[in-house]
Amino acid sequence: xxxxxxxxxxxxxxxxxxxxxxxxxxxxxxxxxxxxxxxxxxxxxxxxxxxxxxxxxxxxxxxxxxxxxxxxxxxxxxxxxxxxxxxxxxxxxxxxxxxxxxxxxxxxxxxxxxxxxxxxxxxxxxxxxxxxxxxxxxxxxxxxxxxxxxxxxxxxxxxxxxxxxxxxxxxxxxxxxxxxxxxxxxxxxxxxxxxxxxxxxxxxxxxxxxxxxxxxxxxxxxxxxxxxxxxxxxxxxxxxxxxxxxxxxxxxxxxxxxxxxxxxxxxxxxxxxxxxxxxxxxxxxxxxxxxxxxxxxxxxxxxxxxxxxxxxxxxxxxxxxxxxxxxxxxxxxxxxxxxxxxxxxxxxxxxxxxxxxxxxxxxxxxxxxxxxxxxxxxxxxxxxxxxxxxxxxxxxxxxxxxxxxxxxxxxxxxxxxxxxxxxxxxxxxxxxxxxxxxxxxxxxxxxxxxxxxxxxxxxxxxxxxxxxxxxxxxxxxxxxxxxxxxxxxxxxx
Amino acid sequence: xxxxxxxxxxxxxxxxxxxxxxxxxxxxxxxxxxxxxxxxxxxxxxxxxxxxxxxxxxxxxxxxxxxxxxxxxxxxxxxxxxxxxxxxxxxxxxxxxxxxxxxxxxxxxxxxxxxxxxxxxxxxxxxxxxxxxxxxxxxxxxxxxxxxxxxxxxxxxxxxxxxxxxxxxxxxxxxxxxxxxxxxxxxxxxxxxxxxxxxxxxxxxxxxxxxxxxxxxxxxxxxxxxxxxxxxxxxxxxxxxxxxxxxxxxxxxxxxxxxxxxxxxxxxxxxxxxxxxxxxxxxxxxxxxxxxxxxxxxxxxxxxxxxxxxxxxxxxxxxxxxxxxxxxxxxxxxxxxxxxxxxxxxxxxxxxxxxxxxxxxxxxxxxxxxxxxxxxxxxxxxxxxxxxxxxxxxxxxxxxxxxxxxxxxxxxxxxxxxxxxxxxxxxxxxxxxxxxxxxxxxxxxxxxx
Numbered sequence: 001x002x003x004x005x006x007x008x009x010x011x012x013x014x015x016x017x018x019x020x021x022x023x024x025x026x027x028x029x030x031x032x033x034x035x036x037x038x039x040x041x042x043x044x045x046x047x048x049x050x051x052x053x054x055x056x057x058x059x060x061x062x063x064x065x066x067x068x069x070x071x072x073x074x075x076x077x078x079x080x081x082x083x084x085x086x087x088x089x090x091x092x093x094x095x096x097x098x099x100x101x102x103x104x105x106x107x108x109x110x111x112x113x114x115x116x117x118x119x120x121x122x123x124x125x126x127x128x129x130x131x132x133x134x135x136x137x138x139x140x141x142x143x144x145x146x147x148x149x150x151x152x153x154x155x156x157x158x159x160x161x162x163x164x165x166x167x168x169x170x171x172x173x174x175x176x177x178x179x180x181x182x183x184x185x186x187x188x189x190x191x192x193x194x195x196x197x198x199x200x201x202x203x204x205x206x207x208x209x210x211x212x213x214x215x216x217x218x219x220x221x222x223x224x225x226x227x228x229x230x231x232x233x234x235x236x237x238x239x240x241x242x243x244x245x246x247x248x249x250x251x252x253x254x255x256x257x258x259x260x261x262x263x264x265x266x267x268x269x270x271x272x273x274x275x276x277x278x279x280x281x282x283x284x285x286x287x288x289x290x291x292x293x294x295x296x297x298x299x300x301x302x303x304x305x306x307x308x309x310x311x312x313x314x315x316x317x318x319x320x321x322x323x324x325x326x327x328x329x330x331x332x333x334x335x336x337x338x339x340x341x342x343x344x345x346x347x348x349x350x351x352x353x354x355x356x357x358x359x360x361x362x363x364x365x366x367x368x369x370x371x372x373x374x375x376x377x378x379x380x381x382x383x384x385x386x387x388x389x390x391x392x393x394x395x396x397x398x399x400x401x402x403x404x405x406x407x408x409x410x411x412x413x414x415x416x417x418x419x420x421x422x423x424x425x426x427x428x429x430x431x432x433x434x435x436x437x438x439x440x441x442x443x444x445x446x447x448x449x450x451x452x453x454x455x456x457x458x459x460x461x462x463x464x465x466x467x468x469x470x471x472x473x474x475x476x477x478x479x480x481x482x483x484x485x486x487x488x489x490x491x492x493x
Numbered sequence: 494x495x496x497x498x499x500x501x502x503x504x505x506x507x508x509x510x511x512x513x514x515x516x517x518x519x520x521x522x523x524x525x526x527x528x529x530x531x532x533x534x535x536x537x538x539x540x541x542x543x544x545x546x547x548x549x550x551x552x553x554x555x556x557x558x559x560x561x562x563x564x565x566x567x568x569x570x571x572x573x574x575x576x577x578x579x580x581x582x583x584x585x586x587x588x589x590x591x592x593x594x595x596x597x598x599x600x601x602x603x604x605x606x607x608x609x610x611x612x613x614x615x616x617x618x619x620x621x622x623x624x625x626x627x628x629x630x631x632x633x634x635x636x637x638x639x640x641x642x643x644x645x646x647x648x649x650x651x652x653x654x655x656x657x658x659x660x661x662x663x664x665x666x667x668x669x670x671x672x673x674x675x676x677x678x679x680x681x682x683x684x685x686x687x688x689x690x691x692x693x694x695x696x697x698x699x700x701x702x703x704x705x706x707x708x709x710x711x712x713x714x715x716x717x718x719x720x721x722x723x724x725x726x727x728x729x730x731x732x733x734x735x736x737x738x739x740x741x742x743x744x745x746x747x748x749x750x751x752x753x754x755x756x757x758x759x760x761x762x763x764x765x766x767x768x769x770x771x772x773x774x775x776x777x778x779x780x781x782x783x784x785x786x787x788x789x790x791x792x793x794x795x796x797x798x799x800x801x802x803x804x805x806x807x808x809x810x811x812x813x814x815x816x817x818x819x820x821x822x823x824x825x826x827x828x829x830x831x832x833x834x835x836x837x838x839x840x841x842x843x844x845x846x847x848x849x850x851x852x853x854x855x856x857x858x859x860x861x862x863x864x865x866x867x868x869x870x871x872x873x874x875x876x877x878x879x880x881x882x883x884x885x886x887x888x889x890x891x892x893x894x895x896x897x898x899x900x901x902x903x904x905x906x907x908x909x910x911x912x913x914x915x916x917x918x919x920x921x922x923x924x925x926x927x928x929x930x931x932x933x934x935x936x937x938x939x940x941x942x
Contacts, residue, residue: 205786
């Protein structure tokens, strides 16, 4: 069977991306820090058949949220692949699958394989999409596949009713996987509003399908988080993430930075498409993708979405939208005498995208993951039972995974005890120059050990003077990149 | 044909009454069998504690019933009677507002399975009495019987704001109908009620400020609201309103007013929910009879709504069965009751547990979530305070001799916080007199100084 040119080029692109990811991963020893909660859950499911609900280690004891579906799936795959390898390399397949789906969606949207290919190239060279599933496997990264699958099914089912079943299956899977289904439901609401405003004919099949999906998603989440809602009411929608973390993220997330992360080209082309879909074109599925972009941007800036997840899905939406501008440019150049100029422009587009992309591969990934040295060091620790280790917020689950010890806090805030208070106190412990203040907090929380890693030092510029020179802290273990200090003093009441 | 239709409606009503009575009678028994006691709802304890010094008309009625029929019979059978009568009257009233048998059946079933409606009829609740008087008044009014004025007056006695609002609503209706007799009668009734109320000081408030709240946490059941709107009612109610507004704009406008008031004023919330039930029934009937573009989606949607309705009821049943006080808590309170110390020494306990504490121990408490909010705030301040001087001053001023520290206190303080525990464990004026199953009781020696 003779393959089409675009298919061949797509395969070449996928191989390029695969090689690029493998090159980056060759420099990474372990899965990223955000993988370790998942790894703990998968290990527990493999050994006991059930996930960890009452977690004795995280936050020195807390209840986990009941979103375990993804870990059962990963536990199934871990039968064939070691857990560490699964989390380190599994994201590569997820990333490649996402690119294939982006191609299929763009081909459906713009009815042009070349436009779809260029859109896929933009997606492949996007730093956000490239980094999102690198050295990690979270429910968000798996949800990206489901999300793209649902978009494809939604824009296809008017011509192929089998896609309705796929849409429903993916909707259920997506709901069980991640709460990111909720922004998708919001996007559908925005879509129907825009359809009404544009005086387009309402397709009742779409309304029925989305109506059921939306209802199911909302009801499922109300059941899942019922105890949380009953305890904290509507505050839970806003107060899960410590305020300081929220403000830090959003201070850093300025518009220029967001544009740089999404990519200047996809951003401009996406904006162009949004403008036309709202004001000049009356194209149903362009409105749909516009709704996706509006939903994720809106929720991101209102603080309802984790920054990285929000950026990822916003980027994907803009990249899908950029195909509209590319198609228009293509049509424009075809009318001109200098039709070949378009090839030059495509090449320029790819070069500009590569400018952002290549530094990631050359300089190594910015993925924060622990080194072999740190993992071996933690595995070798033999601490008393019920000891608590204080470390950087990103390292909490990592330390629990390798050392099997309690940790002070980590990035899983939902249902955690006093995340706001703990975050503030942790800042004080790291940054305070007062020994009394530091000790009083360590004693208050019954912390026995302080773990100082390269990551902590670089993030907080932490001086180790207090720990190195004060008799209240004894160095009980160290490796090339990290030290463990025992807290030996107790302040009298 | 007419006979068949009538028989079918009777069957619907019979089914619904059976379900309602089943819930009302079985739940106390089930609760007792799982190691609790037959008393449901903390509000029941509040009214039982008020028997000797009734603070409202409802307490006087309960006092009367308890003295004649006994406490157990009153607590178990009064809600059964109220739910039975309310449903009978609703079954008659609904016919005026619904068009088909399907809508009628759905309305009754949804109402009887709505957690807010069930919750109001578990134990002794003012809301159930107000709802009953409200529907009796409306029923008799529509029957053109002047007996409605008696129930209107009773309603005013129980809750002046709701009584007044209903009177005004009926008054407006009479003006629209140009029924001058009705206008005069209602006007005179209102004047008599208001003057009587003002001159005899029956009511402390026209509208109780503690019952006014416009927060998502109390409006919606999924955020923890006791008489809250479920997702089922919210979605179907909105759909029903959209379907009805074109043909019956006046009815929808009146509904908005009722629902609007109910969002702000808790005793009226139940009636707002009944209005939503009517619209939900209409919407559900429409979904059942609709020609779906994707057939199996229609079936899935109906299954989903059915699951939502059942799930909310089952969740309600589960929470009622697990409600405090548990048997171990009653044992703790019995210990407190048997302590050889005068009953003047009050108890400091979490406000949500205050009423049943008073009931079982015979001792007064500092703060209850059913009484003044200032005392509630003071109690929470005490629990979270680490300053002995502040604690001592308040405990002596309020004559608090006992402090109960249990799981609810630890939950309030959250991990690592010690609050009042820190003070009590480091001061000789506090003596731990009880510790079992996570609950501690401290005695403050200087309570009477």
